[in-house]
Amino acid sequence: MKIKICGLFRDCDIDYVNEAMPDFIGFVFAKSRRQVSIEWAEAMRPRLRSEITPVGVFVNESLAKVAKLLKDNIIAMAQLHGEENENYIQALKALTNKPIIKAVRVLSCEDIVAAQHTLADYLLLDNGAGGTGESFDWSLVRQVKQQKPFFLAGGLKADNIEQAIAATKPYTVDLSSGVETDGMKDRDKILEIVRRMRNG
Incomplete structure (x- = not known):
């Protein structure tokens, strides 16, 4: 089971994930309280351990901007949350x-x-528009014959993560508010959730 810690926006958040070693982290470039600048992400990228894949989160961003971030290796994957179509x-x-x-x-x-x-x-299955800290009805996933691997997001935290995995069998679990305290990433919560996932 892979783990993504999304919404890093402080220098110390990079230290926390380097210590915990999730598989993916998320830089939110879309308008959000966790939004980061390209300049900050570019500065943090060399500090991030090479084993961790950085994902950029976008909502209806210009194709050129997303492509440049990928080509410049500031991010390695793009996560699209808007009305981006197949074209x-x-x-x-x-x-x-x-x-x-x-x-x-x-x-x-x-x-x-x-x-x-x-x-x-990949798909990312989430509640509503994302970033709500609320989960959706996980039983819906079981009713669909899954073909694409998916990230499971929405309200995941230490006390429901195992239930969520059992109910949906995701490729990756994606946490943000569930590893925060007072709106800030919490080192202990990040370390604990990764430890539990790795040892579980």
């Missing part, structure tokens, strides 16, 4: 040949089924 995804893949994650707002089984045909390499 956009196809163009981004042609420009960069880098993996793409397409977020899906899960309100029904049909949302998951419809997303299976995307050109994106």
